[in-house]
Amino acid sequence: MNQKIKDILRPKIKELRDMIFMLRKNALTMSAVIVLILILILALLAPVIVPYPQDIADKTNLSEKFQAPSSAHLFGTDELGRDVFSRVLYGTRISLSTAVLAVALSLLIGVPLGAVAGTFGGAVDEVIMRITDIFLSFPPMLLAILLVSMLGPSLNNAILAIALAWWPWYTRIVRGQAISLKERKFIQAAETIGTPKWKIVTKHIIPNTISPVVVQASMDMGGVILTIASLSYLGLGAQAPSPEWGLMISTSRNYFPDIWWYSVFPGIAIFITVLAFNLLGDGVREILDPKTRKK
């Protein structure tokens, strides 16, 4: 059993090692990876390292409201006298976890549909792909806005709405993978010995599409974080007193541009996080592109 797992893992590890090797040659992508690791650590440790933990909720300290950035409050304070730095730092945790959830949910919808469409083909494929096409012709953000305004505004509903708007991308990728996998010997062998189709989908197709799907999902993280922030900015995502970045910027508009630090710092946090994910995604795409790979 152990040997079997090793056999399965060995090529994957080699693949990963090759990828890391190529990533290291690209300084921009590599720095993105380092920034991402830092952000991840910050998100994990946020409750411990935040300087004013009680400011995460709606603790008010009006005597300290609207203080400009100083050594006591690196990013200044907001309308309730809360430390903006603490809130921005804690916001990392919210943005990362919601984005992971939203992407995971859309994978849960998109991957099985794509695998079924690709494997079964014919009418099943037609129906699934036409529905996918229709979803793709919506700007995902607008579909999400429509869904949240029906479901009622909350962070959970925003996550659900994003997942419902995002899955078609994964369906497309997995379907393409499934179609090419179908021609491979091991799948044909499974078919010949009479393995039922649904079992081929779950045991052979889905496990073999994981790598490209994970790559795509990590590339999408940036976009999903932006969408969540935008929904929260419109009042359709996180609700007060959550230190979600988009919501903070939305609240700060009432005091803009006088209290500029309240708006500027959460935005920088969004930018850095999304940029790091997008740079990584771009780097990975370049590595996987056969045109650039040869060099």
Add this chain to the structure above:
Amino acid sequence: MGKYIIKRLLNGLIVLLGVVTITFFITRVVPSDVAGKWAGERATEEQRQQAIVELGLDKPLATQYVNYLKDLLSGDLGRSLRTKELITKELASYFPATMELVLVGFLFAMFVGIPMGIYSAKKNGKMLDHATRFFSIGAVSLPTFWVAMVFQLLFYRILNWLPLGGRMSINASLLYEIPNVTGMLIIDCILTGSWELLGDAFVHIIMPGFTIALYPIGLVARMTRSALLEILNEDYITASKSYGIREGKVLWRYALKNSLGATATVVALSMGYSLTNTFLTETIFSWPGLGSYVSKSVTTLDYPAIMGIAIISAIFYVILNLLADIIIALDPRIRL
């Protein structure tokens, strides 16, 4: 060619039918007290029941769907829960301002992005290449609503070069008669010759226009660059160079022309994609377009209005896709 376009058109129509079907079912399947919202917060149960009949919600789903499609075909998107006005009418009054902004953003994207792409293709492999790549990825990573605020901070508060927001200054709106031909202020000013107002309108559109162009600029620059690099390696370019044709002429006359198709396609598609960015930008600059309408509808959860905007956006998106397909088809190198 003609056959191809007809096929694309039909395809677009099918997608649109799908879009309206999905919006319809979303609003019927997702639990939400529509009749209650229509009747108002303090409505009695009786008034609520009356609202259900008024909205046709007591009929079977299939009948509702058919009625909905019939209404759509006659251009009726229903009434807003907030203002009780016809949504089509409201959209029509907000649409021109958005269209104007999108067009200006498109022009900015082309006039800034293409030269940037050419320049970075000429200096291939240098730092500039990294800079273009960083710029285009950076532009996609920026939250639009925040960029708009940073621009305001910079160009209004600190430098005081540009106005904070709106379509024209209050002075101008009081002093001059505001022309209304197409609803797009800049075009209307040109048509009626209101030159003073034109200057004012132009100054007001720079910041929002540039905000929405930021993402397409990066994309255009990257597309132009990669298309040019590919073309510059072709034999016919080497041949024209070896004939002693000036490098500038080769680049502009022979190479660029062949790369524009791909760029135009990407721009068309990215404008569709950045439509939501346009909406967010409008809310910051108090631009009286669809975005302002969206944000008003969102705060009151006025879903029929949002549905209307979703459908309009999807139509816009399908049309842009169609245009992109046609641009590609116009390229004589592609056989369909």
